[in-house]
Amino acid sequence: MEEEIRKKYEQAQSIAKEVLKFSEPLIKLNARAFDIAEEIEKKMKSLGGLPAFPVNISINEVAAHYTPDINDSLVLKENDLVKVDFGVHIDGYISDNAFTICVGGKSHPLIEASKKGLEEAVKLIKPGTKISEISEAVENTLNGFGFNPIRNLCGHGLDQYVQHAGPTIPNGKNNLREELEEGQVIAMEVFATNGSGLVKDSFPTLIYKFASDKPTRMPEARRILDKAKNEFFGLPFTKRWLVDIATSIKIDMSLRQLSDSGALMEYPVLKEINNGLVAQTEETIVL
DSSP: OOHHHHHHHHHHHHHHHHHHHHHGGGOOTTOBHHHHHHHHHHHHHHTTOEEEEEEEEEETTEEEOOOOOTTOOOBOOTTOEEEEEEEEEETTEEEEEEEEEETTTBOOHHHHHHHHHHHHHHHHOSTTOBHHHHHHHHHHHHHHTTOEEOTTOEEEEEETTEEEEEEEEESSOOOOOOBOOTTOEEEEEEEEESSOSOEEEEEEEEEEEEOOOOOOSSHHHHHHHHIIIIISTTOOEEGGGGTTTSOHHHHHHHHHHHHHHTSEEEEEEEEETTOOOEEEEEEEEEO
């Protein structure tokens, strides 16, 4: 890895640490999810970074991909298990991070399991380690707490302006013999659940990503596609970031047209299939 690129990853990681410290106190009773996401994204920018994707605020059985909608009224309730997943990038070089808090300041065994699972994974994340070894350590750790990993969610590599690159590191045991290599950047995330250990696509879809340049009928759709490609650099974005383009209804119509044409990729909300509670912990490691 070139020194200049390494420095940009380190800058993103440094900003992410500050953002994490700033974010944790925001997760409290009666806080609005919309305000939390907006404040976290604003903090990133104030520190010299940009959001690599919309801040995810996923609660209880929702494992991932919930970001507040325009004028979202969702508020945090006592005992909610709140996962905050955020990414910071410097010129496309990303630090991807997540933490979980139980509203009310209480500890929760799922949070402890997720943290410990990540800790055991990070010990193994070095050149020459087989992916299967990391996955086995995660599953064994979570099982030791009496919980399951979410088997269809994974740690992953990062690349410039690519939030999900190779390699893929499943939370559950597997036979993958691929070895980690020097110079890779790994976003290791561990999802612990008291459910069955799988997630499914659910409603709504609030996050999108540029897929390909397609002709559009609506001028608002053209502006959204241009913004997705050029301003968001092909990274995931959300409706909250489009309010300067059109009304909420026009945005919805444009996003539907763009998704149906294949111009945009959708990221539906992911829920545990048996409505089990989910905790998540994630950090980024430069090998």
